[in-house]
Every structure is written in C-alpha cells, then in structure tokens.
Amino acid sequence: MMGKKVAVLGAGVMGRGITHVCAAGGFDVTMYDIESALLEKSIDTIASNLQKGVTLGKLEAAERTAALQRIKYSTDLAKATAEVDLVIEAIPEDLELKQKVFSELDKLCLAHTIFASNTSSMSITEIASVVGKPERTIGLHFFNPVHMMKLVEIVCGLETSEKTFKNCEEMCRKMGKITVKINEFPGFVTTRINALIGNEAFNMLQEGLGSPEDIDMAVKLGLNHPMGPFEMVDLVGLDTRLNILQYLHKTLGDKYRPAPLMVKYVKAGRLGRKVGKGIYDYKEKQVK
Ligand code: NAD
Numbered sequence: 001m002m003g004k005k006v007a008v009l010g011a012g013v014m015g016r017g018i019t020h021v022c023a024a025g026g027f028d029v030t031m032y033d034i035e036s037a038l039l040e041k042s043i044d045t046i047a048s049n050l051q052k053g054v055t056l057g058k059l060e061a062a063e064r065t066a067a068l069q070r071i072k073y074s075t076d077l078a079k080a081t082a083e084v085d086l087v088i089e090a091i092p093e094d095l096e097l098k099q100k101v102f103s104e105l106d107k108l109c110l111a112h113t114i115f116a117s118n119t120s121s122m123s124i125t126e127i128a129s130v131v132g133k134p135e136r137t138i139g140l141h142f143f144n145p146v147h148m149m150k151l152v153e154i155v156c157g158l159e160t161s162e163k164t165f166k167n168c169e170e171m172c173r174k175m176g177k178i179t180v181k182i183n184e185f186p187g188f189v190t191t192r193i194n195a196l197i198g199n200e201a202f203n204m205l206q207e208g209l210g211s212p213e214d215i216d217m218a219v220k221l222g223l224n225h226p227m228g229p230f231e232m233v234d235l236v237g238l239d240t241r242l243n244i245l246q247y248l249h250k251t252l253g254d255k256y257r258p259a260p261l262m263v264k265y266v267k268a269g270r271l272g273r274k275v276g277k278g279i280y281d282y283k284e285k286q287v288k
Contacts, residue, residue, distance in 0.1 A: 002170045003030060003114070009092035009101060012039040013237065014118055015276060017146025020046045023067040024059065025175035026149070030072040032080035032085040039073040049147055081108050086171060088140055090118040093243040095126065098247075099173050102137070103130040114164055119245045121187045121195075123251075124157030134159035140169055141188060142177075142281020144235055144239075151173065152177045156182050186251040187244070194232070195245055195256060201229035202259035212279045234278035238262060239271050 004027060008019045011033035019042070022029040033039050050064040059067075074080040081087055087105055091097060091139065098117060100150045105115055108170065117127055128137035139155025152172045156165055164278065172179045182188045187195065201215055216228020234240050249258035265278065272278035 002167060002174070004090075005084040005086075006171075007032060007081045007084040007087045008090060008216075009033075009080075009087065011042040011098045012090065012092075013033070013144055014142060014146060015090040016045050017049075017144065017168045018090055018118065018142055018190075019145045020067075021142075021175040021177070022088075023122035024050070024063070026052075026070075027171070027174070028070050028072075030074055030080045030084070032074050032077055034075065034109075036075050039075065043073065046146050077104060078108050081105060081113070083110065084112045085112060086116060086168070087111075088100075088116045089120060089203075093120060093122065093240055093247070094249075095122055095281045098122065098127050099130045102127055106132050109167075114138060114167060120191045120240070121286055123186060124155050124160065124184050126211055128157050136164050139182075139184070139188070140166050140168060140172065141190070144193070150176075150178045151190075152179045153182050153188050153190060154179050155184050155188055157181045167196075172251070182208065187248050188240060191244060192252075193219075193243065195248055197273060197286065198229045198233050198236075198241055198243055198258070199259050199262065201233075204264045205230075206259060206261040230279040233262075234272040234280055234282075237274055238266050238278055242266050 006022045006027045008015050008027045009028060012123040013161050015031060019029050019031045031039060031042060036163050043277055047068060047070045050067055052062050074186045089101060091101060102115055109159050114133060117139050118141060124137060124139045128134035131137050138158060138160050141153035141155060143149035143151055154165060154168055163274060188270055205212060212230040216230050219225050219228050242258055270278050273282055278281045
C-alpha cells in the first residue's frame, strides 16, 4: 500500500524541490536540515515556485495553499522521521555522511519506512550496508529543478525488494514524475553521461577552444541540448559536480578524472548559481 507521509532530509537545491513535488502530490511532508536558516529560506523558495505554477495555470490557488499547509519544517531528525512511510535523503554527496544519517534512521523510523537517497552517483548497496533492512533502501534520483523535470531514476541496489521498488514507483507517479528502473552501477545513466559532457567542457575551456558562452551555444544549437554544459554545471553546483567526478574517477577509472580547471573554480568558491557566481557571474551578467 502506498504511503502518505514523507520526510525530506536536506533543505538545499534538491531538498526544496523534492519537498515541493511531495506536497503538490498530496503527501504530508516534513523537511529536515541541520541549519534552521536554510529551512526558513526554503519556505520562501517553495511558496514562490508554487506561485509561479499558479501564474502559469498549472495549479489552482487553492491547491497551492493546500500544498503549503502539508509542509512542516524541523531541525529534529527524530521528530521529522518518526512516523513517515518514506524518507528521501538529499544531503551532500559524501558517502560517510550519508551512511551516518542512514544508520541513525534505522533506529528512529517505523519498521516499514522506506529509506531513499537522492544521490547522483553513489552506490545504493553501499549506503544500504549500514541499514538493518537493505531491502527497504533505494535510490530516487530527482533532477534539478525538481518541480520542472519529469524524470526520476529509481535505482535498485543489490538487496532492494520489488515491493520497495513498486511502492516508490507509485509514489513518484503521484508526484507527477515519469520513472525509469535502473540496476545500480556508479553514476546510473544520466549522471555518467552528464559528468563526462561537463568535464569535457572544462577541458575545452582550459585548452582555450572557446569562451564559455561559445561552448554553451555550440552544444545547445549544434547538439540540440536545452542547456549548455556551463549553464548546467552552474545550476547543479560545481562542488556537487566535482564530488561526483571524484567518486566516478575512483570507481570507474581515468575517463572521469576531474578537469584541473574545475578543481580551481571550486577552490575559489565559484560554486555556481547558489552562491551567485560560477562559470558565469549572476550578480552582474545576464546569461545569453
Ligand atoms: P546542497 O548543498 O544544495 O544542499 C545540501 C543540504 O544538506 C544543505 O542544506 C545542508 O545544510 C544539508 N545538510 C548537510 N548535512 C546534513 C545532515 N547531516 N543532515 C541534514 N541536512 C544536512 O546539495 P544539493 O545540490 O541539494 O544535493 C543534495 C544531494 O542531491 C546530493 O547527493 C547530490 O548529489 C544530489 N543531486 C543533486 C543535484 C543537483 O543538481 N544539485 C541533482 C540530482 C541529485
């Protein structure tokens, strides 16, 4: 039977979007973060994105109000997760951190609660290895911006049960998503391809092939991609992309070695849209 209550861990780029689609899909959702300031900021982001939906005629004003009323915010992990049917983790892409949080969930949640990770690349089997019931652990890979992107890659680890998969498939459908079933391998489908394209764009910039604007334009108009690789990495976050590449490099080999220029940008704190500056400067410059 499909669950009704969800907890989302992490109030960052992805956690906010996942909370939005859960609430809009009719689920009672509690958003948890260690930083209360980020939770407060999330309320505004979600309210404003739902409002855009009303303006565009995608939902009624009353549906927006009802969705906002279904969301609770908490900095207490035990309270946020005690009664939920599904936990969706969207904290930073760091295996040790994710495992630490999942092992805590094991002690806090109901026996039937499904543990999902929004990891972009990491092994669900490895994350699940710290959990008492790995058959209830799964990957739900949402895309950014979550309220606009249709796909969820549902990633099954070695021990994930068919019942867990079916439950998640049904819940994602209720959130308005289309799903694909992926058998776990580092980077799944989309992250592997995207990481290579994005990394190659940094290598090209480093080699002086062209400006970021021209490389983005070439990929958009020549390959029919909706976004250029630099627009995309600014949206994803350069630190998130670097973590992913480092993990794929370690697990799948040299093809995924991060471009030194990307490492330099991350060291400089140019992490993308979330800080106002990445490849492009969002404070001063209108991106083409
Ligand atoms: P982010 O840096 O924007 O947000 C992470 C949030 O987690 C922050 O609000 C932080 O305060 C919080 N946090 C840190 N430690 C925590 C803890 N112990 N408990 C609870 N909250 C904690 O990151 P993001 O871009 O939203 O990425 C989150 C996950 O989603 C990562 O695994 C990432 O790979 C994946 N993902 C990201 C994208 C993307 O485009 N950014 C797309 C798909 C998947």
